[in-house]
Amino acid sequence: MSRNPRAGILLMILTCAVFAAQDGLSRHLAERYGVFMVVMIRFWFLAAVVILWTRARTGSLRAVRSASPLLQILRGLLLAGEICVMVWAFTLLGLAESHAVFAVSPLLVAALSGPILGERVGWRRWTAIGIGFAGVLVILAPSDGVIDPRAAVPLLSAAMWALYGLLTRLAARHDPAATSFFWTGIVGALAMTPAGLWTWTPMEGTDWAVMGLLCVTAAAAHWLLIKAYELAEASVLQPFAFLQLVFASALGVLLFDETVELHVAIGAAVVVGAGLFTLWRERRARLAATRETVS
Known part of the structure; x- marks a missing residue:
């Protein structure tokens, strides 16, 4: 398929809006029926989709045999757990504050990419990671001097999502994306x-x-x-993923009577800025490595 960055960016923005709507629906249902039941039905549907999609593409489920099944199982368990933790965070803190803390996940990816993937993280990105975590502290800044322990829930979700993303990149060295997609739905269900x-x-x-x-x-x-x-490179699209924070916060304010306090907005801006800088440095490092390989 030919590249079309503009169309890819528009699809990424639409993706963030749909994910935000999904978060709002998850919060509504989880408050009424509990996190586990809602996430289970969601994974049942996803499992049915991946089975039908795989059979339509390959005509057989044998094509989804994995070269690293234990890694795929760990990925699936991590994603299921992460979704449960994040939906729980929505019921505790709301959409806006949960996503403000969750925005730290790209920084966690950068921090963990060294020990897990063997990638080099320079001092500039480490500085951005530190600034991003300072932004999280601003978000959590308590008025009475005591940090709300509930804030640890979306932070745990961000860490689980970052680890899931890194394991997905690790699995991509052995299995195609269709295989990972299949295992994600089945293991989660x-x-x-x-x-x-x-x-x-x-x-x-x-x-x-x-x-x-x-x-x-x-x-x-x-x-x-x-x-x-398929239409644009990840380095082009990833900065627009932060729009999910904007869309989710808007839904929280409009539908759930949430309020975005000033310290949350400032802290979120710091975290997003640090994340964008980290993504920019990662892209530059990748381009430099490509030039060295070509030369």
């Missing part, structure tokens, strides 16, 4: 089923419609993300 069934609560008719919309937006968001990466 299997992992969430016991906890989801244990906490099952009868759902009202109207909420089944909301649940169906959540499943559709979840699948649509992942499909849009894949299409965006």
